[in-house]
Structure formats: structure tokens, C-alpha cells
Amino acid sequence: MGEATVPLLELRGISKNFPGVKALDDVSFAVYPGEVHMLIGENGAGKSSLMKVLCGAYTADAGQFFSNGEPVAIRSPADARKFGIAVIFQELSLVPYLNIAQNIFLGREFRARISTRIDLPGFIDHARMHREARKILDLLGLELSTRTLVHELGVAQQQMVEIAKALSQHARILVMDEPTAALSERETERLFAMIRQLQAEGVAIIYISHRMAEVFAMGDRVTVLRDGRKVGSRLPGEATPDELVRMMVGRSVDMTYARRFGNCDGEVILDVKDLHSENGVHGVSLNVRRGEIVGLSGLVGAGRTEVARAIFGADKVTAGEIRLFGQPHQGSPDQAVKAGIALIPENRKAEGLALIRTVCDNLVLPGMRKVFPSRIYKAARARKIARDLIERLRISTPSPFRAVQVLSGGNQQKVVIGKWLSSESRFFIVDEPTRGIDVGAKAEIFALIDQLVQQGAGVLMISSELSEIVHVCDRAYVMRDGRIAGHLAREELSEENILKLGMHHE
Amino acid sequence: MNRPPATLAGVLARVPGVAWILGLLVIGFSFFSRDFLSGPNIHNIGLQSVILLILALPQTMIIMTEGVDIAAGAVLTLASVVLAWVLVHGGSLPLALAASLATGMMFGLANGMLVALLKMPPFVVTLGTLGVAQGLALIVTDGQSIVVSSDALQAIYNGEIAGLPLPLAIGVAVYAVSHGLLYHTRFGTYVFALGGNPEALKLAGIRADAYLIAVYVLGGLMAGLAALILTARMSSGHPTSAIGMEFDAIAAVVVGGTSFERGKGWLFGTLLGVVAVGVLRNGLNLLTIPSSAQVACIGLLVIVAMLVDGLKGRR
Numbered sequence: 001m002g003e004a005t006v007p008l009l010e011l012r013g014i015s016k017n018f019p020g021v022k023a024l025d026d027v028s029f030a031v032y033p034g035e036v037h038m039l040i041g042e043n044g045a046g047k048s049s050l051m052k053v054l055c056g057a058y059t060a061d062a063g064q065f066f067s068n069g070e071p072v073a074i075r076s077p078a079d080a081r082k083f084g085i086a087v088i089f090q091e092l093s094l095v096p097y098l099n100i101a102q103n104i105f106l107g108r109e110f111r112a113r114i115s116t117r118i119d120l121p122g123f124i125d126h127a128r129m130h131r132e133a134r135k136i137l138d139l140l141g142l143e144l145s146t147r148t149l150v151h152e153l154g155v156a157q158q159q160m161v162e163i164a165k166a167l168s169q170h171a172r173i174l175v176m177d178e179p180t181a182a183l184s185e186r187e188t189e190r191l192f193a194m195i196r197q198l199q200a201e202g203v204a205i206i207y208i209s210h211r212m213a214e215v216f217a218m219g220d221r222v223t224v225l226r227d228g229r230k231v232g233s234r235l236p237g238e239a240t241p242d243e244l245v246r247m248m249v250g251r252s253v254d255m256t257y258a259r260r261f262g263n264c265d266g267e268v269i270l271d272v273k274d275l276h277s278e279n280g281v282h283g284v285s286l287n288v289r290r291g292e293i294v295g296l297s298g299l300v301g302a303g304r305t306e307v308a309r310a311i312f313g314a315d316k317v318t319a320g321e322i323r324l325f326g327q328p329h330q331g332s333p334d335q336a337v338k339a340g341i342a343l344i345p346e347n348r349k350a351e352g353l354a355l356i357r358t359v360c361d362n363l364v365l366p367g368m369r370k371v372f373p374s375r376i377y378k379a380a381r382a383r384k385i386a387r388d389l390i391e392r393l394r395i396s397t398p399s400p401f402r403a404v405q406v407l408s409g410g411n412q413q414k415v416v417i418g419k420w421l422s423s424e425s426r427f428f429i430v431d432e433p434t435r436g437i438d439v440g441a442k443a444e445i446f447a448l449i450d451q452l453v454q455q456g457a458g459v460l461m462i463s464s465e466l467s468e469i470v471h472v473c474d475r476a477y478v479m480r481d482g483r484i485a486g487h488l489a490r491e492e493l494s495e496e497n498i499l500k501l502g503m504h505h506e
Numbered sequence: 507m508n509r510p511p512a513t514l515a516g517v518l519a520r521v522p523g524v525a526w527i528l529g530l531l532v533i534g535f536s537f538f539s540r541d542f543l544s545g546p547n548i549h550n551i552g553l554q555s556v557i558l559l560i561l562a563l564p565q566t567m568i569i570m571t572e573g574v575d576i577a578a579g580a581v582l583t584l585a586s587v588v589l590a591w592v593l594v595h596g597g598s599l600p601l602a603l604a605a606s607l608a609t610g611m612m613f614g615l616a617n618g619m620l621v622a623l624l625k626m627p628p629f630v631v632t633l634g635t636l637g638v639a640q641g642l643a644l645i646v647t648d649g650q651s652i653v654v655s656s657d658a659l660q661a662i663y664n665g666e667i668a669g670l671p672l673p674l675a676i677g678v679a680v681y682a683v684s685h686g687l688l689y690h691t692r693f694g695t696y697v698f699a700l701g702g703n704p705e706a707l708k709l710a711g712i713r714a715d716a717y718l719i720a721v722y723v724l725g726g727l728m729a730g731l732a733a734l735i736l737t738a739r740m741s742s743g744h745p746t747s748a749i750g751m752e753f754d755a756i757a758a759v760v761v762g763g764t765s766f767e768r769g770k771g772w773l774f775g776t777l778l779g780v781v782a783v784g785v786l787r788n789g790l791n792l793l794t795i796p797s798s799a800q801v802a803c804i805g806l807l808v809i810v811a812m813l814v815d816g817l818k819g820r821r
Contacts, residue, residue, distance in 0.1 A: 078711030095702035107710025
């Protein structure tokens with residue numbers, strides 16, 4: 001389909017840089033009328049960045065758009081809209097205290113009229129807006145009132161409103177970012193029927209997906225992105241799921257942080273059985289032994305962080321059992337800390353560090369009880385411990401008394417992890433430890449985590465970087481939709497295997 | 507949607523906290539003071555509340571954008587001083603009103619541009635302009651009242667339209683215009699979006715900055731308009747006349763159920779909140795409780811209103 005015609009929109013050589021990251025690197029890409037063009041790739045492959053460039057939210061640093069051979073400028077959301085591009089966002093672009101109709105037509109409100117000739121500037125024709133909104137909801141089979149405020153809706157219903165909003169624009173190009181992630185089967189079918197109808201009307205659809213089944217069921221063409229570059233395009237008829245997965249992962253392997261793997265037959269430190277939480281964990285069982293680093297992998301939104309939060313007591317556990325060092329454990333984060341769990345969070349600036357305090361203060365904080373058994377703070381002792389740690393961890397700071405916020409990201413992360421070395425924690429949950437850190441510092445961070453393990457701790461490591469899981473972990477669990485999709489022992493651990501488990505094949 | 511069944515308890519649970527509080531205040535004060543429910547006193551409450559209402563309505567919109575304008579009282583004061591100054595120096599009332607509105611508008615514009623374009627925190631910005639407005643008011647007046655003897659100005663305060671005192675009529679008009687703006691125009695829709703999801707507005711290709719500035723400009727204009735009634739009531743422009751009135755205004759907005767988060771706001775709630783604050787002040791006056799203690803009571807009112815809404819499980 002679409003082979004014979006000229007592309008509706010063609011992107012040539014699109015690049016987009018952020019400080020330290022090449023989000024898009026010379027990506028060229030074309031969509032034809034009446035085609036469903038699937039876009040797949042690992043976390044951070046550049047799918048969402050490409051989508052944001054398409055809808056004008058990002059301006060590309062280099063590259064051009066063409067339509068029917070003519071260059072077109074898309075530099076703002078208004079440009080994209082004028083050209084006929086509508087986007088169904090995954091991060092919802094809805095306003096909570098406006099109703100469904102107001103959200104669908106946000107920015108495109110119908111003008112109220114005094115007579116058939118004269119507009120009433122600035123005023124909105126609510127009656128017409130609700131009529132039009134009703135039509136779209138009916139098409140999608142939504143029985144909600146158009147006057148319902150969006151904050152009263154559940155996630156799936158909000159996603160449907162988001163879809164309705166995009167459909168109402170009668171766009172020539174419809175971009176969807178994992179539209180089915182929150183939808184039930186029935187709603188998904190409705191959406192697919194809509195897509196087929198739009199396709200027949202000549203609308204081009206760019207569809208970002210994590211589900212292989214969708215790629216093959218809906219796609220007329222698949223483009224694979226990896227590390228901000230386009231790996232290639234295929235027709236689904238010519239490709240197998242395995243081939244696509246290989247295209248997604250085949251990255252040059254960076255061995256700088258490969259570690260030696262010991263025998264992991266230590267005692268079980270953490271044993272989780274059939275854990276359910278109020279925040280989207282549905283029956284997770286896993287364990288971590290002394291002296292091992294266990295990976296928790298999966299695509300973004302699979303529920304990895306939620307598992308960590310449930311174990312740590314930050315989210316309420318609704319069912320299941322957590323045993324820590326053989327003892328049943330359940331309760332609030334401070335009980336978790338007393339029991340010896342340390343959570344090293346994803347967002348170090350907000351949760352892991354006292355940014356305006358000194359390196360010394362930050363390093364000593366978690367170990368207060370052990371360092372000062374008398375419960376009286378002794379500056380000299382704190383200084384000595386901090387100096388030792390700074391040397392051991394090779395934290396580059398002008399002095400122990402500089403504020404942490406002046407350090408580089410890598411050095412901040414060393415402080416976040418290093419501070420636990422002075423504490424008595426024996427079980428660590430590390431969430432995305434290398435986010436925003438350059439390659440050199442990554443190796444040191446992993447050396448540090450390895451050091452924790454050598455001291456007899458157990459580590460559960462969450463990471464979106466598949467290569468990190470493969471090269472650092474003794475074994476790994478792969479999550480999907482809040483459940484464990486599978487377990488990979490050391491010898492089975494590969495990016496391909498992780499992706500196969502993490503993607504939807506149903 | 508998931509509406510609770512229409513039992514009596516269910517209906518009562520949906521009555522907002524501010525209505526309960528207002529009811530209790532009215533019952534309480536009428537019990538303690540015989541004058542409270544008299545015609546002249548109700549008339550009085552209305553007149554006293556009008557200025558507060560004119561400040562609180564735009565404040566509602568500003569708070570809905572996750573902002574705040576703590577300069578409102580000082581800008582009102584300065585506008586009142588400017589209005590009196592123009593009248594004393596031989597200007598006509600329309601000219602004086604125009605000067606007052608322009609003063610308010612300029613401060614609103616400054617607030618809005620600093621908040622929207624330079625992304626400065628609204629609290630800090632308006633703290634700064636509060637100081638500027640207050641200082642200017644003191645400079646213009648040299649710390650003294652500017653006494654005005656203008657028949658036209660008196661006519662504003664004592665006049666009537668269709669049996670309604672003119673200040674009250676102005677209040678009704680301002681409420682009607684605010685309601686129309688918030689619920690029937692694009693501007694109003696975008697006020698909800700500015701607090702609820704400004705990103706959505708930008709992705710829709712709307713100049714969110716321009717609308718945010720407009721919200722603050724509206725606040726300034728309303729302060730300029732309120733200055734007309736304030737100056738007429740006092741027959742003078744005094745450099746501290748409305749200092750601290752933003753406290754009452756913000757309290758009324760919050761008591762009325764508008765939230766500092768996610769663009770949740772309710773204009774009618776603000777009206778109830780204004781009346782609650784007005785009733786509280788008036789009742790305490792009748793009971794001869796000093797003004798300083800009244801401030802403490804308004805503070806308590808805010809907390810009680812939050813508690814009532816919190817207990818009802820509304821977020």
C-alpha cells in the first residue's frame with residue numbers, strides 16, 4: 001500500500017541534540033497517504049523525540065521537511081496543526097478541570113455568533129462544541145457525557161479522549177504514541193477499526209508501538225530506530241519479529257563496565273512472593289541473594305519502579321509477601337531503612353541528595369547511627385570519614401565542604417551511592433543509576449555498586465539500558481504490564497532475550 | 507459518571523464547605539447581635555464586600571493559573587491615591603478613573619510579563635511590585651491623605667441604579683463579566699488550561715504567555731476599578747487604605763474552593779467566600795472585636811474551610 005504515490009510528508013536528515021545526548025541523528029523518514037507506518041525501538045531510541053519534532057514541540061537542529069517535493073516549515077505546534085498533523089500523546093495533554101468537549105476542541109473552539117454573519121469575538125459556541133464532541137465520542141463508542149470533567153475519568157477513558165481530540169482535527173497525518181498502552185481489548189478494537197477507516201480515507205498514520213502483535217497486525221511499513229538513528233525500514237511481510245528485535249538491539253557492545261561474576265549461592269536476602277500494590281504491581285515474585293546484582297528490566301511503564309516502591313513501603317502493598325533477611329517485612333519507608341534497605345532513587349536531585357549541603361554532610365548522613373554511636377555529632381570524625389570516602393570513590397570535588405550541587409552528575413551519583421557505604425544497609429535498590437551520566441563515570445558507578453556487593457550486600461538494579469543489565473547483572477527479571485514476564489539466568493542474559501520478553505507478542 | 511445516589515446525605519455531601527461555613531456564621535452572628543440581620547446592616551455588608559469582590563474575582567483566575575497576586579492591595583491603594591490626586595488637581599472624574607485604571611493595568615502588565623516571560627515565581631514578582639506600589643503611594647501623598655470633595659465621586663457611592671446602590675451594581679456587573687469571561691470565552695478556557703496543563707495549550711498552538719499576562723492585567727484593571735469605590739467611600743486617597751486587602755481576597759478565593767493546583771477554580775465559590783469574609787468582619791465589628799483579632803479569625807476561617815472540604819474527601 002502507498003508504494004505508488006508520493007510521500008505525504010518526508011523528513012530528511014533530521015538531527016536534534018540535547019546537552020550530552022544526541023536524541024536524533026540524521027533520521028530520514030517518509031509517510032505515504034493511507035499507510036500505517038509503525039515506529040519501533042528500545043527505550044531512548046528516539047521515537048518520542050522524532051514525534052515531538054513532527055508536531056513542532058521540538059525544533060530540529062538540522063534537516064528538512066518536504067511535502068510533494070516542496071520544502072515545508074514545521075517549527076511550532078501551530079505550524080504542524082496547519083499542515084494537518086495531529087498527535088495522540090502518551091503523556092496526556094488534557095486539562096483536568098475542563099470538560100471532555102472543551103478538551104477535544106482546546107485551541108480550536110467554535111466561535112459564538114450573533115447572527116449567521118457576525119461572530120462574537122472570543123466567545124465560544126458551547127452548544128455546537130458539545131454536538132461535535134458527541135459525534136466523535138459516538139464514533140469511538142464512548143458513552144460518557146461531553147460535560148464530564150476530565151479529572152473524573154480513569155486513565156483509559158482519558159486516553160480515549162486524547163484519541164478523540166486528535167481525530168477531531170481531521171488531520172492528514174495522525175501520530176500515535178503507544179495509544180493502546182492503557183486501553184482494554186474492546187477499546188483497542190474500536191481504535192483499530194477507526195484507524196482502518198482513516199486509512200481508507202487516505203490519512204497517513206505514524207504509530208509508535210511496543211507490541212509486536214500490533215506491528216504485524218496494523219503496520220504497512222515498520223521503521224526501526226536505535227540510539228537516535230534509523231536502522232532501517234521493512235515491510236511486515238518481509239520481516240520476522242526476531243529480525244526486528246535484532247535491529248532494535250544490535251548496538252556496539254561497550255565492555256568498559258563488564259564485571260567478574262562470582263558464584264551466587266549466598267543466602268536469600270530479599271524474597272518477594274506474589275506482590276500486588278495499589279500502584280500497578282500485579283503478582284510479582286522475585287528474590288535477591290547476598291553478593292549478587294539482580295537486574296529488573298522491562299520497557300518504560302512496565303512497573304519496575306513501582307515494584308521498588310512497593311518493596312520500600314512507599315506504595316501500599318495490597319497482597320503478597322515480602323521477606324527480608326528471612327523476616328517478614330511490610331511497612332513504611334523508615335521501617336524499610338531500619339530493616340536495612342536502601343533505595344537509591346531515579347531522580348537523585350529531588351530524592352537522593354541535599355543539594356545545598358556539603359559533600360561531607362551528604363556522605364555522612366545515612367551512616368549517622370553507626371558513625372556516631374553516642375548520638376553526638378563530632379565534626380572531626382565526620383570529616384575523616386568523608387575524606388576517606390572521597391578518596392576511595394574518587395569523587396572529584398575541590399573540598400569536602402563544597403555544596404553537592406556544584407559537582408557533575410557523575411560525581412553527584414557517586415555521592416548518592418557512596419554515602420551508603422558508611423551505613424549498615426545490606427540490601428540496595430538502585431533505580432536507573434546511570435541516567436544522565438557520561439560513559440566514563442558509568443564504569444565507576446558500576447564499580448561502586450560492585451563494591452557494595454563485595455561487602456556482602458544484595459542489589460536489585462533497575463535500568464532501561466539493556467546493555468547495562470546484560471553486562472552488570474548476575475541475572476535479571478523482565479517485567480511487562482506490572483508482572484514478571486520472565487527470568488533470565490546469567491547465560492541467557494542478552495538484549496534480544498530481554499526485548500523478546502519485554503515486548504508484547506500476544 | 508459515578509455520581510453517588512441522590513440520598514439526602516449524598517446531596518448534603520455535595521454542598522461545598524464554604525456554604526456550610528457561611529450558614530453557620532450567619533446563624534451565629536444573628537444570635538449574638540440583634541443588629542446583624544437588620545436591613546441597614548445587610549446593606550452595609552454588601553457595600554463593604556464589593557471592593558473585596560472586585561479584587562477576589564481576578565485573584566481567583568490568577569490562582570487558577572497556579573499563580574498569586576499579593577500586590578493587589580497595594581496596587582489598589584496606589585490607584586486610589588492617583589485617582590484622588592487627579593481629582594484634587596482639577597481633573598474630571600472620567601480622567602481620574604482612566605488614570606486609576608491605567609495605574610492598575612501597568613502593574614498588572616509588569617506582574618504578568620515578569621511571571622510569563624521571565625518565568626519568575628508569582629509570589630516573588632508580586633512581592634516586589636507590592637513594595638513598589640506601596641512606596642509610590644507614600645511618595646505621591648507624602649504620607650498624608652488626599653482629601654477629595656467631588657460631587658461626582660460622592661454620587662458614585664450614594665447613587666442608585668434600579669433601586670440598587672451603585673457600588674453594588676458595579677459589583678454585580680463585575681461578577682457577570684467575570685463569569686462570562688471564565689466560562690464562555692476562549693480566554694476563560696485557557697485560564698483553566700494555564701494551571702491544569704500549560705503544555706497542552708502550547709501543543710494546541712496557543713500563545714500561553716499572552717494569556718497568562720492577560721490574567722494579571724485583568725487583576726490590575728480590577729484593582730483600578732475598585733479604587734473608584736474605595737476613594738468614593740473614604741472621600742480621600744490614603745496611602746495605606748487598602749494595604750493587606752490581598753489577604754482578605756486570597757482568603758476568600760481559597761475559602762471558596764479554588765485550589766492553587768491543577769487549574770481547579772470556582773467563581774461562585776469566590777462570591778460565597780467574599781460574603782463569608784465580609785460577614786465575619788462585619789459580625790466581629792458588631793461584637794466590637796478589634797481589627798487585629800479579625801485578621802486572626804479570617805486565618806482560622808481559611809483553615810476551617812480547608813478542613814471541612816478535606817473531611818468531605820474532596821480533593
